[in-house]
Amino acid sequence: MFKIQTLNKIASCGLDRLPRDAYESASSISDPDAILVRSQDMHTMELPGSVKAVARAGAGTNNIPIPELTEKGVVVFNTPGANANAVKELVLMALLLSSRPAIKANAWANGLAGKGDEIPDLAEKGKSQFVGPELKGKTLGVIGLGAIGAMVANLAIQFGMDVVGYDPFLSVKAALSLDHNVKIAETLDTVYAKADYITIHVPQTNDTKGMINASSIKNMKDGVRIINIARGGLVNNADIIAAIDSGKVAALVTDFAAEELLNHEGVICLPHLGASTPEAEDNCAVMACNQLRDFLENGNIVNSVNFPRLVADNPIPKGGTRICIAHKNVPDVISKFTTILGDAKLNISGMINQTRGDLAYNITDIDAKIPEETLRALAGIDAVIKVRPIFG
Template sequence: MVKVLISDKMSPLAEQTFKDRGVDVDFKPGMNKEELIAVIGEYDGLAIRSATKVDADVLAAAKNLKVIGRAGIGVDNVDIPSATANGTVVMNTPFGNSTTTAEHAISMTLALARQIPQASESTHKGKWEKSRFMGVEVTNKKLGIIGCGNIGALAAERAIGLKMKVLAFDPYLSPERAVELGVKKVELDELFAEVDFISLHTPLTDQTRGIIGTEAFKKMKDGVRIVNCARGGLIDEAALKEALDSGKVAGAALDVFEVEPAKDNILFGHEKVICTPHLGASTTEAQVNVAVQVAEQLSDYLLSGGVTNALNMPSLSSEEAPKLKPYMELAGDIGGFAGQITGSSLKSITVEYEGHVAGLNVKPLTAVVLQGLLSPLLQSVNMVNAPVVAKERNIDVTETVHEREGDYHTLIKVTVETEKRTRSVSGTLFANGAPRIVEVNGVNIECEVDDFMIYAVNEDKPGFIGALGTILGHNGINIANFSLGRHPEGGEAVAVVGVDTEISDIVIDQLTALPHVLTAKSLSF
């Protein structure tokens, strides 16, 4: 039974969902780093919120950890590069609290426009300062959305419902999607120059950190109002204070801060600033949604291989996983075969999909091919970190899809180029779903993939098969399958032999010493 740790406080429904799915689960919130390191090696999965910090030290101790699930959107508390290097999938739940966060941003916008928190505090004190709190309408005002992904799009839809005109900056927003949402897609400088309100909905990255700072304020209209329910580091807080003091910015509503928990901040106490303690996702509905979703996603991955909302590998739905399973096995066999007959110094890898497989989700298949190719050379390679490992080693990876059918209903071909030569291996699935190798280095050959195999290339001369059988017999090695193929008569021939036991280096040396043998290798799967 797979085992999962919930290390942060979340809805009890998360724990119950794991149990209902047949996953062993421990609920241990509030552990410090040393306590987490001491126990993390026991678990296959880790479910967290924002309190648990999963850094390189924790991951180094997580020998069995296959997946981390963040109940929420932000994964600032997870070292994703280290997780990827560790072969651990990192998932989040970007949709569970999207509505809640978008609603909070709109609430903050309205509160900022009408100074509701300040007016409430004044009224509680019995001051009745009606003339002091002159607000502005949002109707017909321009709202600039920075980051028009899931939450930004929901905020835009609600703002349009309030009769606001919405401008959106997002490099990944297509013109068609902008039209569908009813927003105007603009560049960042145009947004700054035109809008009356700005609402931030972008992740915190090296590119977005400090996206609103001194230079940005210079480009904005006087009296602009700013809302941030995304990430604190998006705004330079010192620059914002200067802009508020000068009157350039009429007000700011902040749910997030550069340092959290924010117990002390230069913006606290400013009469033009509304603050909330990171409440964007804090509704009963959102807490239940993200807790259940993270439990479902981790369970799907650990039990069936389904990958949803992963940040470091291709997604693979729980519905797709069973359909792709035989293709995953085939891809691993082809990659493993090619990797073992090729050796080191890989320069480029081309994976071609033809026929039925071309209509499937091939991204996970390519990752499995890379895993198979790189495993003979490197330890701890899996489908999560294999693409990154290939990139780090400057191995060019090309993926090609041909929907046409050739000689086979479905075909995967892997071509590997090294500094010295090019190798290729192709495979297909038979009607019963069994994988078969059908081509090696341009030679047509049909063979099953056994646990232990011999791959041999020889000049096409009489006597080789008998000599090979004799050596295996003298060493007590039983043949399970024997497949042959050749180039035109008199050229090179290929033999692929499935055997019942592992082949020693001594046997390979004896085979290599045979007349006319060019290559002999032991393969294992």
């Protein structure tokens, strides 16, 4: 029986992917095999040694202490693309709101309450203060062309916009999904120079934190409109407020409210609505639970943010053992595995290994149940982080 701790409410359609005869899930559970989380901050949590994996029902993992978990061999999963459509639609709304001051217009119109038959004439006279440009014919700069960025770029083309995108890590899959009219820029400065609107779709890292700042804003068009539905830390709030005050930036729409941004002219703050649709929550929950189940039952890793992708297509040998080993990517480790198994007279029926930077992950199938002393010998190799047997 696998025990799963849920740190947030996880959609039932996701938990239904975990068979009740083999899984127990609850918010309060001792010695869990894995954790399912959405937004709860895990940085101050003390996780028991029983935890083998953490699955985030969403794309961002800033709430998870990834370096610490990696050192313990805990695999961290996320669900890229599961909420992409929800975020894409919010970006579209943000683009429109950055152009057409509908929120202010609505507040002004509500202020006409009580004026009765005068309202139509007053509305006609007052509407001129809420003029804003159309999207058609304008240039949208898309920074980051992953699942969400590519969808936004394609949608903007349908709206009649010119689109220039930038992504130094553009995948083949993402490239193939892009409308042929999307132009790919070689540098960020090219995007800044051409774009009337800029939308950001990159993770927050040491390299991207504060990327929208006084220096980058200088390279942008006067009157640029900026959309940030990705991560709050990507934008330097003090710098963008100064740019709005000077007229350099016409508008900021952000999904990350902060004290200095609230009630500021030219800023629209949303309360982190990116994935706040029932469809997105369901998609993320299903994807997270499927990935977690495949890892716990088969040792497979798909969509991990810290360990390499590795999928064994063959089933675990009946009566045998699948040995899953997280280890450091250093020379001579695999030969040590095979030596230990050979000395124990255990036949290897299959082995696959994959690396990701300084880390590696190995799946080895043997035709018998592995003895405890052999597991201890494997775990005792200096480069080995974690060893987990799965019995067929």
